[in-house]
């Protein structure tokens with residue numbers, strides 16, 4: 443009976459994934475900071491805790507607008523809860539799918555908090571790797587896995603290798619198309635990792651390297667895209683089948699629009715590059731979702747890098763990060779609109795019927811199974 447229920451869960455889950463499509467959009471709203479509270483900023487984002495997929499943008503009654511996403515995390519939802527919803531996407535890289543998880547939003551909205559986290563409260567990157575090692579252990583009797591990581595940064599349409607230990611900070615990396623149609627970055631360091639501590643070392647090294655040559659590391663980090671690529675290679679010990687897949691973890695540059703007047707020189711150039719690559723990303727996702735024959739991957743380094751991990755059989759998860767503060771209303775609305783454009787295409791009329799019921803059913807079922815598992819143990 444237990445096996446039957448497992449099979450049913452798998453079937454339902456696969457169906458759910460299928461029907462929902464391979465692009466998910468999660469929205470996460472950070473708490474008001476203590477500084478914002480002191481300054482008297484009000485929260486303009488309303489989230490009903492009993493509704494897991496909806497939020498109200500409410501700067502005032504007239505402009506009140508409701509948004510739906512695959513999941514909405516309010517300010518009180520912690521890293522663990524966020525990761526528990528992210529983990530199915532993470533797991534699929536172990537089954538040979540390419541995966542891309544990225545955080546979008548204006549500077550200060552919580553992108554780095556979600557992806558990197560803080561030392562005593564780690565985010566998706568660390569937890570995802572932890573899960574991969576856990577699964578590899580669990581499956582070690584039938585599958586031998588190996589992992590490696592690359593860490594890079596895209597700034598002004600230039601790719602920088604953050605694991606490169608040489609002094610050649612200016613080494614230009616480029617993207618080449620390999621014979622099997624996948625993207626390669628010749629010369630990019632791809633460091634083998636054997637356990638979570640090894641990964642942590644690499645992440646710290648990458649972060650240190652990021653700030654080299656910049657007077658204000660925080661400032662630079664909001665103007666560049668930061669990417670971690672995890673390569674998962676597996677060998678099935680019985681069938682001899684091999685597979686290789688990638689998981690990209692991306693902390694995007696801030697999406698804020700720079701005021702049109704008074705910005706010139708480097709700042710203007712930076713923001714033009716950022717706008718270009720973020721809109722290229724939006725265009726690619728829309729084109730994928732509407733199944734266009736031409737997908738404009740080549741329009742930016744960011745989308746070109748991610749080409750084989752977006753679309754097709756890949757699993758894509760976008761976190762749209764927002765601030766609840768009344769002072770950020772305009773940017774928040776931009777981010778919410780961008781994210782619903784991404785999501786809307788995926789939720790075309792033909793796919794609509796699934797959402798809440800099956801999700802709920804699956805949840806109830808999973809709860810029941812968890813309970814039974816506990817009793818069986």
Ligand code: ADP
Pocket residue numbers: 471472473517547548549550551552553554555556560664763
């Ligand atoms: P971004 O990377 O989008 O510029 P950060 O992740 O640096 O934004 O977040 C800005 C500030 O808000 C940081 O001090 C961060 O620790 C805090 N913060 C962001 N999200 C949360 C959250 N969900 N809970 C608590 N603090 C958060």
Ligand code: MG
Pocket residue numbers: 550553554555663664693
């Ligand atoms: Mg950041």
